[in-house]
Amino acid sequence: MSREPPHGFLGHVKRPSSPGVTAAARQGMSVAVATGLYGISFGALAVVAGLSVAQTAALSLLLFSGGSQFALIGVVAAGGSPVAAVATSTLLGARNMLYGAVVAPLLSVQGWRRAAAAQLTIDESTAVAVGQRTPEAVRAGFWTAGIGVFVLWNVFTLVGALAGDALGDPRAWGLDAAAGAAFLALVWPRLAARRAQAVAGLAVVVTLALVPVTPAGIPVLAAAAVAIVVGLVAPSAAATGKVGR
Amino acid sequence: MTATVLWVTVLLASLASFGLKLAGHLIPEHWLATERVQRTSTLVTVALLVSLVVVQAFADGQAIVVDARVPALGVAAVALALRAPFVVVVVLAAAAAAALRALGWG
Numbered sequence: 001m002s003r004e005p006p007h008g009f010l011g012h013v014k015r016p017s018s019p020g021v022t023a024a025a026r027q028g029m030s031v032a033v034a035t036g037l038y039g040i041s042f043g044a045l046a047v048v049a050g051l052s053v054a055q056t057a058a059l060s061l062l063l064f065s066g067g068s069q070f071a072l073i074g075v076v077a078a079g080g081s082p083v084a085a086v087a088t089s090t091l092l093g094a095r096n097m098l099y100g101a102v103v104a105p106l107l108s109v110q111g112w113r114r115a116a117a118a119q120l121t122i123d124e125s126t127a128v129a130v131g132q133r134t135p136e137a138v139r140a141g142f143w144t145a146g147i148g149v150f151v152l153w154n155v156f157t158l159v160g161a162l163a164g165d166a167l168g169d170p171r172a173w174g175l176d177a178a179a180g181a182a183f184l185a186l187v188w189p190r191l192a193a194r195r196a197q198a199v200a201g202l203a204v205v206v207t208l209a210l211v212p213v214t215p216a217g218i219p220v221l222a223a224a225a226v227a228i229v230v231g232l233v234a235p236s237a238a239a240t241g242k243v244g245r
Numbered sequence: 246m247t248a249t250v251l252w253v254t255v256l257l258a259s260l261a262s263f264g265l266k267l268a269g270h271l272i273p274e275h276w277l278a279t280e281r282v283q284r285t286s287t288l289v290t291v292a293l294l295v296s297l298v299v300v301q302a303f304a305d306g307q308a309i310v311v312d313a314r315v316p317a318l319g320v321a322a323v324a325l326a327l328r329a330p331f332v333v334v335v336v337l338a339a340a341a342a343a344a345l346r347a348l349g350w351g
Contacts, residue, residue, distance in 0.1 A: 038331045052248065055255050062259035067294065072258050074297050078304060082246060082254040090261040092293050095286045100269020101277045118266040174342030177317035180301035181338030184318060187294035188325045190287065199288045203295040211304045220296040227292035231285025 024128065024137040028144030031124045035066070036152020038182075042069055043160020045179050048170040049077035053161045060157035064150060065122050067186050068093040074179060075217045084217025091224050099126040106130075106138045120146030195234065199227050313351025317342035 039060065046056040051073060059069050068089040075085040100121045106129060109117050120142075129142035167173055191197055203223035210219035246254065269277070277283075302318045303309050321338040329337070345351050 034330065038335065041332065041335045050246070051251060051255070055251055058255050059259065062256070063262045065262055067290070068258065068262055071293060071297060072254070074301060076246060076251070076254070078300055079306065082250055082257075085254050086258045086261065088293060088297075089258040090265070091289060093262045093265050095290055096262070097265040097269035098277050098283060098286055100266050101272060101274045104270040105274055114270055115267065118270045119263060121266045121269065172343060172346060174313070174317060174339035174344075174346070176301070177314040177342030178335045178339040180298050180314055180318050181321035181335050182331075183294050183297040183301060184321050185325060185331050185334045187291060187298065190291050190294070193287075195284075196288065196291045199292050200295040203292040204299055207296040207299040208303065208309060211300065211309055212307050216300075216304075216306075220293060220300060223292040223296035224289050227288040228285055231288045232281065234284070236280055236284075 021134075021136050021140040024132045024141035025144045027131070028125075028128045028141050028146075029148050031128055031145050032148025032152050035124050035149045036156050038066075039153040039156030040160035040163070041178060041182055042066065042073075042153075043157040043162075044164030044167070045070070045077075045160075045175060045182065046073045046157075047161050047164035048167075048175050049073040051076065053158070053165060056161040057154070057158055060154045063089070063093075064119060064153070065093050065096055066153075067123075070179075070182055070186065071220075074183070075220065077179065078216040080217025080220075081215065084215075084221060088217065088220050088224075091221070095123075096121050099123070102126065103129050103138075103142060106135065107142060117142070117146070120150060122146070122149065124149050195230075199230055202226050202230070313342040313345040316345060316351075 042060070043056055046059065046069070047053065051059070059072065063069055063072070071092050072085050072089040075088050080088075100118060103117070103121060103126055104114075107117055125142050125146035128145040129138050132138040132141045164170075164175070167175070170176060187200070191200060203226065206223045206226055207219040210222055214222070298318070302314045303311070305312075317338040320341040321334050324334045324337050342351070
């Protein structure tokens with residue numbers, strides 16, 4: 001669920017030409033349809049990875065973060081441990097915490113609405129929300145995208161899971177290749193900055209080096225560890241010119 | 246993984262996901278608004294996704310193999326470069342791998 005992540009979400013997002021509530025809601029709905037549709041691929045791949053239809057549906061209902069869901073089933077499919085699966089999924093979900101900190105003051109909700117807003121805080125709802133100009137439009141965009149993606153993502157996850165269940169040999173359908181393509185599509189819009197490209201290269205090297213010598217799931221976590229080190233020690237973009245974020 | 250272990254995995258990951266989202270809504274924004282935190286978060290996301298691409302395309306257990314998944318990934322990259330939607334990218338990659346295997350390779 002992350003074709004258009006709100007990179008550097010404090011003001012770097014393109015502003016839409018129409019600032020109104022209707023425009024925000026329309027934008028939210030179109031994002032919801034586009035995102036919801038690929039719940040089909042998640043549902044099918046999750047079943048192929050070895051999850052039951054119920055477990056697949058539970059992930060979309062409860063975890064509700066596309067990248068994390070794909071990551072969890074990816075580690076499971078590769079034969080990784082439960083700890084590696086949860087750790088990978090959770091690390092990928094860490095960015096939702098940053099999104100929450102950005103949208104919370106814009107939404108200013110309390111009680112159960114705050115819990116609902118938290119569950120709906122993902123790439124798409126945040127991107128639509130921060131792209132609006134008025135507080136009313138921000139709220140309309142967030143809730144329309146959030147609820148829209150949630151409903152459609154869950155419906156299409158179920159469709160995909162039932163279809164995947166009926167498919168038979170996943171290799172004959174190329175579904176094992178579809179998983180790699182899904183991750184590539186998720187990372188593609190995040191590779192614009194040069195520093196991101198450098199970290200991507202490091203991740204490739206680390207993963208290829210560790211796959212033959214470590215249990216499944218570990219190479220992915222090692223790549224994340226390298227990124228944490230780079231993120232913490234690298235000089236700031238402001239100090240070195242435009243090397244990315 | 247057994248069905249029970251899978252359920253525990255699903256529920257723990259879901260709990261962690263919601264916990265992170267809720268924490269973001271509850272803590273003061275400026276705690277996370279530092280350039281270093283945002284940069285690290287972006288890079289970790291990139292590293293995890295790229296590593297998963299490599300595992301999905303090249304790993305067979307602990308072996309590194311080149312089979313139909315690799316040209317399929319190339320097809321996906323071309324589709325992404327041409328700005329194809331997510332579903333189209335995934336379907337094209339699956340179709341490429343399926344076609345190669347139907348022809349007896351990979």
